[in-house]
Amino acid sequence: MNHNKITNVTDGEVSPTSKEAINGSQLYEATKEVRDVSSRVERLDDRVDKVGAHAAALAALHPLDFDRGNKLDLAVGTGSCRGNTALAIGAFYRSDNRTLLSLGGSTGGENMWNFGVSVKLGRTSQYEGVSKAQLIAENEELKRNDTLLDQKIQEFMKIVAELQQKMK
Numbered sequence: 001m002n003h004n005k006i007t008n009v010t011d012g013e014v015s016p017t018s019k020e021a022i023n024g025s026q027l028y029e030a031t032k033e034v035r036d037v038s039s040r041v042e043r044l045d046d047r048v049d050k051v052g053a054h055a056a057a058l059a060a061l062h063p064l065d066f067d068r069g070n071k072l073d074l075a076v077g078t079g080s081c082r083g084n085t086a087l088a089i090g091a092f093y094r095s096d097n098r099t100l101l102s103l104g105g106s107t108g109g110e111n112m113w114n115f116g117v118s119v120k121l122g123r124t125s126q127y128e129g130v131s132k133a134q135l136i137a138e139n140e141e142l143k144r145n146d147t148l149l150d151q152k153i154q155e156f157m158k159i160v161a162e163l164q165q166k167m168k
Contacts, residue, residue: 012026054106057077060088075104087106088107090103098124
């Protein structure tokens, strides 16, 4: 077996149609470029996982229903993506039941934030602007009235039964 080196080889053409041999320095440069790209892909993959965790954390933030007496909502959420975790906090302000302002931020390896404005369009309901407290108070009053009506019905049924007995 012959172990002779071929030396002093000039750079060969590197192209899709080349039939020339390449030398060691050309191979080294190509290998180095592949390693650099591989390293960048790994760093990008890690950043994508972090972004995924932040997106999940921010997506966990939700406002509560509109309450005229409590216009500000605070929310906390967490998210995870392939071993990366993030924590998000957000605030939601409803000046009225048609407009929502939102602000959120997350931390965990990278920092992200968002701001949004949401507006309802279209017709309004006859119940628009009625608060939960008003609905609960009205419901309680209806329950009391229902109880009173049940009592009166029982009294009338008793009177009807007595009248039927007298008619026999």
